[in-house]
Every structure is written in structure tokens, then in C-alpha cells.
Amino acid sequence: QVQLVESGGGLVQAGGSLRLSCAASGRTFSSAAMGWFRQAPGKEREFVASATYYADSVKGRFTISRDSAKNTVYLQMNNLKPEDTAVYFCAARVVPSTQYVYWGQGTQVTVSS
Numbered sequence: 001q002v003q004l005v006e007s008g009g010g011l012v013q014a015g016g017s018l019r020l021s022c023a024a025s026g027r028t029f030s031s032a033a034m035g036w037f038r039q040a041p042g043k044e045r046e047f048v049a050s051a052t053y054y055a056d057s058v059k060g061r062f063t064i065s066r067d068s069a070k071n072t073v074y075l076q077m078n079n080l081k082p083e084d085t086a087v088y089f090c091a092a093r094v095v096p097s098t099q100y101v102y103w104g105q106g107t108q109v110t111v112s113s
Contacts, residue, residue, distance in 0.1 A: 002026040002092045002102040009088060009107030012080055016111070020075040022090030022104060033093050034073040035100060036064060038086035038109075048088070049075060057083075080111045 008020040022034065035050040048055050049064040063076045073090055087108050091100035 002029050002032055002094075004090050004092060004102055004104035006088065006090050006104040006107040009109045011110045011112065014081055014111055014113050016080050017076070017078045018080065018109060020077065020088055020090075020107060020109070022073040022075075024071045024073065024090075024092065029071050029092070030068070031095055032102070033095050034064075034066060035091050035093070036062075036073075036075045036088060037091055037100075038084075038088045039106075040083075040086040043086075045089070077109070080109075082111045082113045085109060085111050 003025045005023045006020060008018060010018060012018055033051065036048040037045050038048050039045040048058055049062055051064060054062060061079045065074045087106040089106045090104045092102040093100045
């Protein structure tokens with residue numbers, strides 16, 4: 001089992017930055033691959049980033065990183081745009097599975113124009 005808790009969301013102006021954190025617990029975290037997803041109002045949840053892939057819409061602006069000593073994954077978001085407004089979720093999959101099965105509760109990111 002892996003438990004995930006996101007934090008760091010908030011309101012920011014366009015062009016600003018935020019860093020989201022995802023604190024993980026559970027004995028399987030060391031074998032888990034992490035990812036970030038988001039869901040905007042009225043839209044389906046979409047993939048944002050993993051250790052090896054980024055959505056085209058965030059490439060060059062968002063960076064995922066992991067601190068294994070702290071069991072924490074981060075999403076650094078720079079040059080934010082109003083269309084980045086969404087609830088952001090971290091998720092975990094247990095390698096070698098490709099399915100994300102553990103999810104956090106989400107953190108709201110709002111970018112004003």
C-alpha cells in the first residue's frame with residue numbers, strides 16, 4: 001500500500017511559479033513510480049508528468065523530481081498559464097505495472113490572468 005498527500009497548491013498570477021509536493025508513505029514506495037495528473041473543471045483527468053515523460057502542454061515549464069530520503073515527489077511549475085488551472089493529483093504505480101493505482105486527494109492550482 002502507498003498513501004499519498006499533496007500540498008503546495010494555491011492562487012498565482014500568470015507567469016508565476018508553484019511547487020507541488022506529494023508526501024508518500026507505505027512500504028512499497030521504494031518500488032513505486034510516481035506521476036502527476038490534473039483535472040480541470042468540466043474536463044477529464046489528464047497526465048502531466050512522470051520521471052520520463054511530460055505532456056506537451058507543460059514541456060519546458062514543469063519539472064518532476066523525487067527525494068527518496070523524504071519519500072516525497074515534487075512538481076515544479078514555472079511560467080504558469082490560466083489553462084494550467086486544475087486540481088493536481090499525484091499517483092503511484094508499482095513497477096513493472098503501468099497502471100497508476102494509488103492516488104492522492106488532490107490540490108487546487110488556480111492561475112489568474
